[in-house]
Amino acid sequence: MQTIYLTVIGLFGLAIGSFLNVVIYRVPRKIPFMTSRSICPNCKKQLKWYHNIPLLSYLFLGGKCGFCRQRISIRYPLVELLNMLAYGYFYWQYGMSVAFWTYAAISSALLVIFYIDLDFQIIPDIITLPGIAVGLIVSLLPEGIGILPALIGMVVGGGALYLIAILGDWLFKKESMGGGDIKMAAMLGAFLGWKQVLLIFISSAVFGLVISIVLMAFSAKLRKERVVPFGPFLAMAAMLAITYGNQIIHFYLTHFVYHQ
Numbered sequence: 001m002q003t004i005y006l007t008v009i010g011l012f013g014l015a016i017g018s019f020l021n022v023v024i025y026r027v028p029r030k031i032p033f034m035t036s037r038s039i040c041p042n043c044k045k046q047l048k049w050y051h052n053i054p055l056l057s058y059l060f061l062g063g064k065c066g067f068c069r070q071r072i073s074i075r076y077p078l079v080e081l082l083n084m085l086a087y088g089y090f091y092w093q094y095g096m097s098v099a100f101w102t103y104a105a106i107s108s109a110l111l112v113i114f115y116i117d118l119d120f121q122i123i124p125d126i127i128t129l130p131g132i133a134v135g136l137i138v139s140l141l142p143e144g145i146g147i148l149p150a151l152i153g154m155v156v157g158g159g160a161l162y163l164i165a166i167l168g169d170w171l172f173k174k175e176s177m178g179g180g181d182i183k184m185a186a187m188l189g190a191f192l193g194w195k196q197v198l199l200i201f202i203s204s205a206v207f208g209l210v211i212s213i214v215l216m217a218f219s220a221k222l223r224k225e226r227v228v229p230f231g232p233f234l235a236m237a238a239m240l241a242i243t244y245g246n247q248i249i250h251f252y253l254t255h256f257v258y259h260q
Contacts, residue, residue: 005096006088013087014054016108017080023112024079027127028120043068054080079111086111089243098143103242105134106191110235113184117231123180128187135190149193157189157197158182181230188238195249196241203237204230 025041026033038047045067051057058077065072086107094100109127117123132154139150165177189197212228241248 006091009091010084010088013084013104014080016087017083017111018052018054020083020108020112021076021079024115027112027124028116028122040065040067040070042070055084075115079115083108083111086239098138098141102138102191106131106188106242107239109187110238114232114235117180117229117235121178121227121229123178123184123231125180125183128180128183131187132183132190135187138191145191145193150190153189153191153193153197154186155189156194157200158186160197160201161185177230181234184231184234188234192238192241192245196245199241199245199248200234200237203240204233207236208233 022033022038025031038052039045040047042065045065048066051061051066053060055077058072061072063072063074064070087104090100090103090107094103109131112127113123136147136150136154138144139147144150145153161177161182165182168177185197185200188200192200208228208230211233215228
């Protein structure tokens, strides 16, 4: 029976992942994503229902549009697959609980933010501002972290990045961090609390430093522009905190704080 439930959750994650692809494509282009059916970005033809079966349509069509045969980005099945794996993992860990729905929602939001910020260097308010409100509401539930930890996490998350942005603007004489990153950090703080947010800051800085150095070593364009969006690193760090954050914090406290 558990296998059946896990399969259903995985299929649900695939379906949501397909919707996330629509959001990722349409939101930064200011195209309504709830009122019209999907079209091919190249030939603009409306897709048939069998062109939109998550993961399977990409495989059956050979990664190409069913009409114009233009290649479809591998990102589409990747987003669906990642969302399915996230939903399956959180169900396996928490069952049908508030924690499952909370982490499933966060992981989907982080996928959207990751790819939009990667392409457009923006983090849409339509994701972060409702996310902050939802995080505070979830904290009030019996399984939530509590409204006070959520409020502290929101303030620490958004406030810390705001101060870093002010310092960066002063040092570099230009905008060093966008408002979207600040709102994203506030959203994560509202969901996860201040301890997890501090872990996210540290982890995202490490991810950003290592990955940026590697990318700049192979990209003359990046070396010239020196602009790497921070949102994807925050998203990666947030997923690390959600999946292993408690273990990492416990390890640090027992080996480096209480041990002393």
